[in-house]
Amino acid sequence: MNDLTVQMIEEICDRIKTVQISDSSPSLSPTTGETINSEEESVSNRIRQVSPSQGPTPPILQKIINLSDKIQNLKKEHSNLSNQVKTAKDSFLGPNILDTLQKLCNEYELLKKKYLQELSERKRLYNEVIELKRNIRVFCRCRPLNQIEITNGSNYVVEFDSSQDNELQIISSDSSKKQFKFDHVFGPEDNQEAVFAQTKPIVASVLDGYNVCIFAYGQTGTGKTFTMEGSPENRGVNYRTLDELFSRERWHYEIWSFC
Numbered sequence: 603m604n605d606l607t608v609q610m611i612e613e614i615c616d617r618i619k620t621v622q623i624s625d626s627s628p629s630l631s632p633t634t635g636e637t638i639n640s641e642e643e644s645v646s647n648r649i650r651q652v653s654p655s656q657g658p659t660p661p662i663l664q665k666i667i668n669l670s671d672k673i674q675n676l677k678k679e680h681s682n683l684s685n686q687v688k689t690a691k692d693s694f695l696g697p698n699i700l701d702t703l704q705k706l707c708n709e710y711e712l713l714k715k716k717y718l719q720e721l722s723e724r725k726r727l728y729n730e731v732i733e734l735k736r737n738i739r740v741f742c743r744c745r746p747l748n749q750i751e752i753t754n755g756s757n758y759v760v761e762f763d764s765s766q767d768n769e770l771q772i773i774s775s776d777s778s779k780k781q782f783k784f785d786h787v788f789g790p791e792d793n794q795e796a797v798f799a800q801t802k803p804i805v806a807s808v809l810d811g812y813n814v815c816i817f818a819y820g821q822t823g824t825g826k827t828f829t830m831e832g833s834p835e836n837r838g839v840n841y842r843t844l845d846e847l848f849s850r851e852r853w854h855y856e857i858w859s860f861c
Contacts, residue, residue: 725810732807739785741800742770745825746790762789794832798842805843816843 744760761771761779770787771779786800801816808814816839818826832838837845 729807729810729812732803736785739804741786741788741797742782742784743788743792743797743825743829744770744790745828762787794829794836794838794842797829798839801839801843802846805846808847 744762747756747758759773761773763769763771766787768786769781769783771781773779788797804814804816816830818830818839820826828838830838830840832841
């Protein structure tokens with residue numbers, strides 16, 4: 603490698619450093635790269651000023667020439683891609699897209715606010731209806747005669763009026779009748795679903811923050827356990843209440859157990 607070649611390589615390296623420093627300058631155009639390209643073209647021209655008549659091109663000089671060409675091609679591709687992205691962005695978004703998105707966000711917030719207000723009002727009215735029906739309600743459920751009672755010849759002493767679902771009459775030993783009124787009366791033909799249908803509105807108040815208590819009382823053998831617990835095939839009020847509460851979506855539950 604002669605002195606002229608060494609001098610040219612040193613000058614080229616200095617010019618490449620200048621191009622690299624200029625590449626980070628904020629004054630350069632990020633989309634066109636005109637200043638960068640002009641510097642690189644000048645470097646490439648200086649590289650090719652080494653005359654082939656002086657002998658074969660040194661390997662290191664050839665590598666610099668190849669790298670310089672690759673850099674120019676990459677910069678051109680970068681410029682083309684930048685222009686394509688800018689064009690696609692303008693055509694896709696449009697000039698009023700930000701205003702449209704802002705309007706949609708405002709409408710969404712307004713609808714959300716109205717929904718929450720309506721939901722709160724619905725809960726308030728619903729619980730007012732519950733209170734109008736009285737907070738304390740008494741239901742009466744009369745079970746059918748069991749097999750032992752039928753075998754012993756027992757007779758049913760309760761009469762129901764199909765037109766009155768809150769009244770029943772008890773036939774006394776002297777054939778007189780006594781009338782009793784409740785909030786609702788369940789006859790022997792009423793099943794577990796019918797009983798829970800009357801308690802379900804009260805159960806829903808739990809989710810609105812109200813305390814609810816449902817219990818059964820009566821003489822031994824009248825069917826309290828069956829009404830509240832039921833059987834695996836025919837669940838009672840307790841299990842149906844839990845199913846109703848935990849089957850509702852959009853609710854998060856935390857259950858604490860204290861020993």
